Amino acid sequence: MTSPAWSDALATGIPDIDRYHRHLFEVFEELRFAAQGGTQRAMTGNLMDRLLSGTMEHFSQEEAEMVATGYPHLDHHHAAHESFSDEVVALLQASVSGATIAAPVVIALAHRLVDHVMTHDQQLAAYLQAVKPTTV
Numbered sequence: 001m002t003s004p005a006w007s008d009a010l011a012t013g014i015p016d017i018d019r020y021h022r023h024l025f026e027v028f029e030e031l032r033f034a035a036q037g038g039t040q041r042a043m044t045g046n047l048m049d050r051l052l053s054g055t056m057e058h059f060s061q062e063e064a065e066m067v068a069t070g071y072p073h074l075d076h077h078h079a080a081h082e083s084f085s086d087e088v089v090a091l092l093q094a095s096v097s098g099a100t101i102a103a104p105v106v107i108a109l110a111h112r113l114v115d116h117v118m119t120h121d122q123q124l125a126a127y128l129q130a131v132k133p134t135t136v
């Protein structure tokens with residue numbers, strides 16, 4: 001069983017956002033592979049660091065756009081980011097404390113990202129395209 005992969009169906013039409021999403025799905029798939037024993041343990045920690053830093057950078061990027069454009073659903077979207085980040089941090093802490101990261105947990109989190117992209121991020125992208133048509 002693989003982690004959900006990037007596809008055009010997930011595209012928001014905002015290149016900077018889509019680039020980050022593609023990157024995050026790639027890291028999730030590498031983590032899924034690692035969780036199934038395909039990678040040395042040290043690599044798993046490295047992947048968790050990349051997942052957390054990539055997630056935080058990306059969420060900051062989206063939220064900066066929301067602030068800059070006066071996005072009306074910023075609070076709601078920010079809360080969704082916080083909730084997702086909390087799960088990534090929990091997974092990282094479990095990994096650091098020596099727990100085995102189970103592939104289904106990684107896959108479930110990647111599916112959560114799919115849900116986030118298809119709801120919160122698509123809504124944000126539609127707004128950004130309406131207020132900043134030159135960025136697309």
Ligand SMILES: [Fe+2]
Pocket residue numbers: 059062077081116120121
């Ligand atoms: Fe988002």
Ligand SMILES: [Fe+2]
Pocket residue numbers: 017021058062117121
């Ligand atoms: Fe996003």
